[in-house]
Amino acid sequence: MQFPHPDSRILPHQILCPATPLNSTSKELKRVVGSLVGLAVGDALGASVEFRPRQYLVDHPVKDMQSGGTWGLQAGQWTDDTSMALCLASSLITCHRFNSYDQMVRYKWWYKKGFLSSTGECFDIGNTTRTSLDEFCRRQNIIKQRFRGLKDDDIDNLPLEQVRSVQNFNEYCGVSEHAGNGALMRLAPVPLFYFRQPEKAVRYAGESASLTHGDQKAVDACRYYAALIVAAIHGESKQDLLNEHFYENHKPWFGSMKLHDQVLHVARGSYKRPGGYKDGIRGKSYIVNTLEAALWAFWSDENSFETGVLKAINLGDDTDTTAAVYGQLAGAYYTVSGIPPRWAEKLYANTLIICVAESLYVEGSRSGNDTVQQYQQQMTTQHQSQSTKSISQSNQYRDSYKPIQQTSSGAYKGRIGYGVPSKQPQPQSYTTIHSNANYSYDRKQKTKKDPSTLPPAGLSSGHTKNWTSI
């Protein structure tokens, strides 16, 4: 699929989704779609109460998608978590591989031009991400000096090999002391693209994180969580995913780089606290808190996406991101069929999100020669060497990988059971990434707010934008 030029003012729900030639009965495909839809549904559910403290959620628990609140969004609209995940996905799909420079360019488009934002504006950006993107813009001047005469568009679209030839340029702008959750919240596209090659999924999850978040805890949280998502897509049981030896059981995926001690502490089961908030689980933006909170929700969700995502949100604080992180793993585990249809149907631009997930699945299958069979061989070898591990727990997955079925249809039909919501207009126009369209947004930049200044959840803060009229 193709994505619009960042200056085209085309909003996500207006992007045309081509029919993808897929075997829709594939369990792995349903897990891939479930992960990205799960991320966006969690984000949208938590958006109206972002930054609310725990006590507010105790008094006013979220039970459904609601409008207004923190950002004055319509029910179903999503925030930076989903926008950045779509930017990352669009890079993997467009480049057909991991291109770190292109990823930063797309994050910059979102930050500066509202690319793949649910409102057409960047209205919610974390401080660490903003600092890193500002630094990236500054560093792009080094490339401009090297390629004098090229327009900004041309600089953004330079092949990675040419960028690599520029001395003193480095697109990795993360700073080591910044351990926020801004990389984990957007992670899913990497494991969804590379699930057939777990080592690459884990390695690139770390590299993708360090573009904006240089702290080793933030990087390793993404490596660990990517491994969990990959394992979930391959159908590993919940017992295996939450096993305190998950890291050791999947050690080859992590290469020679050990996990940070604090991330390893979480992986060992620090989140298994029956009392939840009372036992110290927090929905804060510090990466260890977020990782712990999302896994606590998954561990205690009674095998229900609905139960888990609401538990994540009702911890309070960074509600949308805790839920988006939960949704990436839980969506992969329960598949898209496990996400309540009323939420999936209300999700803004749900057709695009499903289409993007399908494209990650398809393009990922073309990205290398590795297949699921190689994953199975590796796991079989590993399990044979671990005589203490129950064989019955090691072969839960294993839907064999089937070649993509070609179809002649060119029109969109409802994907995995979800049609286009009636309130959203049908796609109206389409522009490729190299379009010369020259529009601009009237942009407003917002940053994280002081919760004490927020209007009550469920009420408009005055920034409501009717996306159907844009």
Ligand SMILES: [Mg+2]
């Ligand atoms: Mg957000």
